[in-house]
Amino acid sequence: MEKRTSSPYPRIDRRIMAAIGITLVIGTALFMWSDRAHDWRYYQYQFRAMVAEKFGDDRAVKIPQGVEQIWVADLSRADRCITCHQATSYKGFENAEQPYRTHPPEPLKQHPVEDFGCTSCHGGQGWAIDTAAAHGEVAHWEEPLLSRSLGEAYTLAGNKNALMQMNCNTCHRYDRVTPGAGAINLAKNLVNEKGCRACHVINGYGGTIGPDLTSVGEKPPEQYDLSRLSGQRTAFAWHVAHFKDPRALTEGTVMPNFNFTTEQAQSLAMLMLSWRRNDVPAKYVAGAPRTDPRSPEELKAEAAMKTGPGGWFVQTGCFVCHSISALGVKSPAQIGPDLSTAVEDVQSRFGLTIDQFLANPTGTMSVVLTRQIVLTPEQKQIAIQKLREAFAEYQRQRGQAVSAGGK
């Protein structure tokens, strides 16, 4: 018999080894299971059953199985939404519950799915295949599905589906009116009506009193000051609250309160978030205007205001808040009194002459004249001169009106 060294270890070590073997088998089963456990398998099973019930087994067996995607190379999008939403292009389920509902055909005529995918309009995370991740309701995904339920969470005053219009405006940015995008159209109208460009640059032109809004939608949420915001803490909520009462959110801002309705404020907030730098391939916006279109009448009116007798007030920025109606200057915001009568008006309001007031302004004007529009003493003299001219013109016009009335 050859020499054999006895060992004390096998008894316990073999048991540990067996336990580890079992753990390995369990671990393997677990990761195999975790890779298979996805909701889409259930949804595909359900949809097949629905098709079988409605159209028969022949059509049900033709429904593809497994993960499906729409790959749009031009937009670098791989949208796997159709893995669960299999009915999207399947006629006959127009009134079914999601995810089994047929997509309304109208928008798809202009925007074929194979060119646009799903997420370029709807938002969400196209790469994902599980509901929460795909709908963007997870951490670290900033483009949630712009769904009705999100609209309801924001208690949108108008159309609860309107949030999706933000994505329409990525391509339709320069349209005056985009069919089907009511909220965005409303907001664009307000931008023109209220004269936002008096203070803000939008698409390359406008005043410089406020920040440039051309790509305001790019501003990261982290950079918003939400300390005075109550309720939902998002960039969208901030814009809504800010449009309703700018001073409540930004101390000392000179942005006027336009008394927007909730629907107006929400529409404007959508417009703000839609203004992003988004490189859309040229063929997607073929024929669409590439800059903000302005009609000849608008250009003419603008030129007349700048070069007419009230041109100085336009160039200096007074017209942002004040009309000078006697000189044909119309303020977009009209939050200050008409300056045509300032010579008289200042005297009655403050008990000061216009010279004294401009030398030592009080109230809002003290803020504006120290921060926004800083005038040298020479410029102030010009201002007084111009205000007197405006008052003279006002009196002349009134005299004419009175005499015309007398006749």
Next chain:
Amino acid sequence: MRLPSIARTKPEAPNVHQEPLWSFRPQSDREAGDAIVSNFMLHWFPAKISKASMSWSYSFWLGTISAALLFLLILSGLPLLFLYVPSVERAYQSVKDIEFVVTFGSWIRAVHRISAHLMVIAVALHLMRVFLTGAYKNGAGRGQQREWNWVIGVVMFLLTLFLSFTGYLLPWDQLAFWAVTVGTNIASSIPMIGPDVRELLIGGRTIEQATLIRFYVLHIIVLPGLLGGLFAYHMWRVRKDGGLARADQEGAFETPRTAAIVPTKTYTLLGVARGTAPTVTVKSLENADTTVNAVPDLVRRAAIATLGTIAIVSIMSVFIASPLEEPANALVTPNPAKAPWYFLWLQEIVTDTTIRIGSFTLNGAFVGGVILPGLLIGLMTVWPWLDRSPRLAGGVWWPRDRRVQNIVFLLIIAGVLVLTFIGMELRGPYWNIYWPWQAWPEIPGRI
């Protein structure tokens, strides 16, 4: 169960083994030795091993666990190599695809990530164990150079950290981008050459495509190659030095044989030892009471450590998802921006040594990011030559002769752990302290 073996006849000539297969249940010491000689994988092992070295509670098998994790990292890294695209345009997308649609993709990525974190921990613990037991000390054997194997170990530890750090950038998300920003900014605080070091590291002045490809190549070729080579050398040195320091310790209590050296240690079996190879002038290895055959006892325990590590990582990877934040964005700094966790103690020191007097700021990055870690690593590297404790203080836990240095070492480790904890758990936005019961300010969303 016996492996089928060819007729178990004794070889005619001694030292000539005829069996083409080796047995996991050797019937004799000779058969046990045969396994070592005839199996490629088992040639790492000695034929016999001292029982003391086999103990779970001496080494905690941390080296084996580290090696198992390295093995797992290479194994899980291979499929990732086929799937990941190292370009700033596509890296993030390719990781999303690995997460969402590649079969077993998210599990493989989790295995890779968890193994990487665990390997940093296992290697650090291994290093601590070796220090605390003074295992870098040479024992009774001749030609031992355990101090140099310690130096190699320290380099391997640094390589492990750097491997993990270079892997951090690859997903090209916010976490990656800003952790690397913090890390490379610390490097740029070295006086004179700092900015150049940073430029060399990131391949330019900003973290961009050049950085990504640099980190990628370092991560998949250069650093694993270096680590693999050093790993082989590390193992070879362990064998040359006569196994664990613990084995020396055990033999030392027997009467040393001063006369003829008996080449009892394992190298004679392999025939790789030079003339006076590490031979221990003790009888312990011949003693059946103090040794066991490597096959199957050592093999079984090594398998337990390796397979156990694999089992634990496998199960952890099912339940712990790997994070992937927003795509990297140089214009948006997350608040707070944190370095990888194993560098957080340095980031913490950088903060604490940054002194502001009025508008004047003394940047702590040089002290905390360069001087202090440099000093600690330097001191750690040369420590075997500074440690003057007697030979018998090596290879045992809590030796009285090394009490002071062990306490100082543990205090430093405790300091690092406390700073790491503060950095990980307590630092919030603007690097302010937030206690666990204090909520962080909410991070706003877009919509």
